[in-house]
Amino acid sequence: MSQGHRHEEGCCGQGSDDRIEAAVLRMKEKAMRVTSPRLAMLKVLAAAKHPLSAEQVHEAAGDDKLDLVTIYRSLGAMDDAGIVQRHPLERGRSLYALVSPGHHHHHVICRRCGRIDRLPGCDTSRLEAAARTKGYAELTHIMEIYGICPACTQSSHA
Numbered sequence: 528m529s530q531g532h533r534h535e536e537g538c539c540g541q542g543s544d545d546r547i548e549a550a551v552l553r554m555k556e557k558a559m560r561v562t563s564p565r566l567a568m569l570k571v572l573a574a575a576k577h578p579l580s581a582e583q584v585h586e587a588a589g590d591d592k593l594d595l596v597t598i599y600r601s602l603g604a605m606d607d608a609g610i611v612q613r614h615p616l617e618r619g620r621s622l623y624a625l626v627s628p629g630h631h632h633h634h635v636i637c638r639r640c641g642r643i644d645r646l647p648g649c650d651t652s653r654l655e656a657a658a659r660t661k662g663y664a665e666l667t668h669i670m671e672i673y674g675i676c677p678a679c680t681q682s683s684h685a
Contacts, residue, residue: 543570543573543574544573546573546625546627547566547569547570547573547625549627550569550573550605550610550625550626551566551569553608553609553610554605554608554610557608557610559604559605559608564593564597564598564601565601565605567588567593568584568588568593568598568601568602568605569610569625570588571584571587571588572584572611572623572624572625573625574587575587575624575625577622577624577643578612578614578622578623578624578634578643579622579623579624580620580621580622580623581595581598581599581602581621581623582595584598584602584623585598602623605623606623609626610625610626611623611624611625611626612624612625612626613669614634614636614643614669614671615669615671616636616671617636617638617673622643632645632646632647632648632649633645633646633649633670633671633672634646634671634672635671635672635673635674636671636672636673636674637673637674637675637676637679638673638674638675639675639676639679640676640678640679642676642678642679644676646672649670651668651670654668655668
């Protein structure tokens with residue numbers, strides 16, 4: 528899959544500064560340290576028009592500000608805290624997007640060109656209810672749908 532993923536819709540309706548402020552508040556609620564490298568990552572993710580890989584965050588923030596190990600560790604911690612949403616790709620890589628409270632969503636990803644389209648809403652209520660009846664708590668999930676986008680489908684039929 529190509530590095531240049533296209534995200535056809537914006538991640539949410541909030542402004543970049545509002546999203547960073549909400550993320551910092553969430554970090555404090557989760558007793559996470561608000562460090563300058565983490566703030567640099569939040570700024571990169573808030574400005575992004577699409578989910579980014581750790582390498583893309585590293586490149587956008589500048590090598591002098593963040594090392595890649597810090598980015599991976601921080602993205603993992605922010606994912607666990609619900610500050611970023613991890614979007615797993617089929618071949619083991621992941622993309623990350625800054626979470627906006629109340630805007631949880633999933634994507635459909637083209638296997639050929641890497642185009643990413645946001646899907647409306649997230650209805651996992653029946654699956655989560657079934658998990659709760661089995662005694663599970665603090666539930667979360669990861670889901671992405673893969674296929675071939677209309678442009679790639681058209682080009683393969685041409």
